[in-house]
Amino acid sequence: MWKNSRAGGLPLRPGSTRRNPLMRRSDRIENLLTLAVIVLAFAMLPLAIFAGAKTAASQEVLAEQQTSEFRTVTATTLADSTGVTMSSDVAPSGVDTAPAKWTWGDQTRRADITVDPATPAGTEEQIWVDGEGNLTTQPMSASAARVAGVIAGLFTWFVVMMIAMSGFLITRASLNHARDAQWDRDLRQFLDSTTRH
Template identity: 40%
Template sequence: MSSRRGNTLKRGSDRLESALKATLALVSVALIPLSIWVGFAVGAAQSALADEQAERSTAVTATTTGASERHSTTPAEYVTAGSFDTAPATWTWNGTVHRDDLAVAPDTAAGTSVEIWVDRDGAATAPPLSSGAVTTAAVVSGMFTWFAATSLMVCAFLVARASIDRHRDRQWERELRLFLGEASRS
């Protein structure tokens, strides 16, 4: 005699757990296109930011006018101690000579050419985002989106499974009491 519901020894809680596992797997795979879309969206936004930064700044060559000096940072509550080197340098922008201390590699000698980025006024500024940084942001964002959503679903599955396991334990205890005849004594 065949059963319409499959294996007769398989409980409803077993079927529910199997359905939850299958749903978790399917949704996890279905999240891949969403994660790719998030990665592309972040990449486009970061690329636009890099283009905007590139329009507002220009690369120029500065020349150090003195040897580099090492500076130490003092540790703070969330910052570790470190060190960095700076050297006085000059560069020309739109016919005007500019002077400032620039971050340089350790042991940089006077007269060394250093490529820097300057803003529209000729002041030293941070370089625009590189294409590598844009790509990294896009990939990490996409991967994090998938990982975070999948992790939340796994946590929800584990909570549901714990509830299912408690239900199974109670059911086993009832059935064992009935089997042993303890139900009439209670």
């Protein structure tokens, strides 16, 4: 049985709604692009997970390497600490540093190290050095490696989707311009036809 879905009880054949006479080619293109963006968003999830897993694995290897190579030594400050202002995008922040020296084998190394405010000269501080005895940062932890993987996966998905959405919005703006121009042409043609009668 066909359902009477229009005024006047005219029968509507099954599947006839698939071809809307008011839907133009630009409308169909926009619908296809919308579907493509949605499909891409879901299709990018496995790729983002893969990228995050690869990044986490590489960072975990780096963390293990740093943990095995880096070690702590005792450094002695050579002067009182001084404040240094470091600019950032959020707000300027201050840290205190002091020149210090430490022994590595039969050599003496020197560098500015981060210390607490008002640290006097002659204070002993524990610092991290690499395999050659040079000043470095604390080794990366396993949890930090996993966080880096999560960030990499999210960043991959976000960048691809931003590019896709930018292309979609540019294309839709072009389609809207074409639709407006077509409506103007149709309206002028209609007005011209009515004035002739």
